[in-house]
Amino acid sequence: MKSLRLIMIIIFIVNMNVIAQQDSQYTQYMYNTIVVNPAYAGTSGLTSINAIYRSQWVGLEGAPNTQTFSVNSPLGEKIGMGLSGVNDIIGPSKETTIFVDFAYRLKMNNDDLTLSLGLKAGVGFFNIDYNMLNIYNPNDEYFQGNSKQISPKLGVGTYLYSSKWYIGLSSPNMISYDYYSNNTKKIEISNTHYHLIGGYVFNMNRKFKLKPAALIKYVKGAPLSVDMSVNMMVDNRFTTGVSYRLNDSISLLASIKITDSLTVGYAYDINNAILNNSGSHEIFLRFDISNIVKGKVSPRFF
Secondary structure (H helix, E strand, C coil): CHHHHHHHHHHHHHHHHHHHCCCCCCCCHHHCHHHHCHHHCCCCCCEEEEEEEEECCCCCCCCCEEEEEEEEEEECCCEEEEEEEEEEEECCEEEEEEEEEEEEEEECCCCCCEEEEEEEEEEEEEEEEHHHCCCCCCCCCCCCCEEEEEEEEEEEEEEEECCCEEEEEEECCCCCECCEECCCCEECCECCEEEEEEEECEECCCCEEEEEEEEEEEECCCCCEEEEEEEEEECCCEEEEEEEECCCEEEEEEEEECCCCEEEEEEEEEECCCCCCCCEEEEEEEEEECCCCCCCCCCCCC
């Protein structure tokens, strides 16, 4: 019975993380670039404070729930700094990560083109509460109470951008490690992730801007994840759009600039029919503080 319980928990955790791609998933990834790519820090020219709350697969017991907070700012013309935290809960597991980001910007031959190089370093706190599992047995030596682990994290990224387009390649965490391990068995479920992100802003006229964007995620052991979106900004204040995640969901997105500094956004994912749930909800808040030199907050679409 002890071996059977061990096999069941291994299958549960591995399957759960394959579906979730291990790293947190976001529909409004275009407003959360700093979490996956440290080279984004300071590229907007503003001090930007962001918060995202995501409730995934509503109605499904043990479904992912994520809270994210980040702040990034330029320090002079060439350096950017950032700080981010992610709290990810999936079933009996919870992981909280804290990162510090550093970016260095290089002006290219074209005055409108900039290359940013970034480094991300942090720590993750992982915990599994076996009391939440129906198969938990207080007499089983393998699963006594909670399992906790602290792990270092290190990531890198590049971000090439102009006033109209951007493209970035990053790996938020290059260190692989085992969440559960003993002398005879281990589960290696933290693998290196790669993120490729890009977008282009079309200035239709004075009132309308159209931005197609995409995010491609790859991790060993999981299917390639592809997100594609199209957003339209009206009067530099209202944004609405749609997003499609390959073989997963279709999403509706909307945001509004309540003030010149404060933006609120919402996304609803219509998931595929495989999972019996009421979709996924995602809310984000962004507060931009103007650069002292510029003296105002400029409209920002990426």
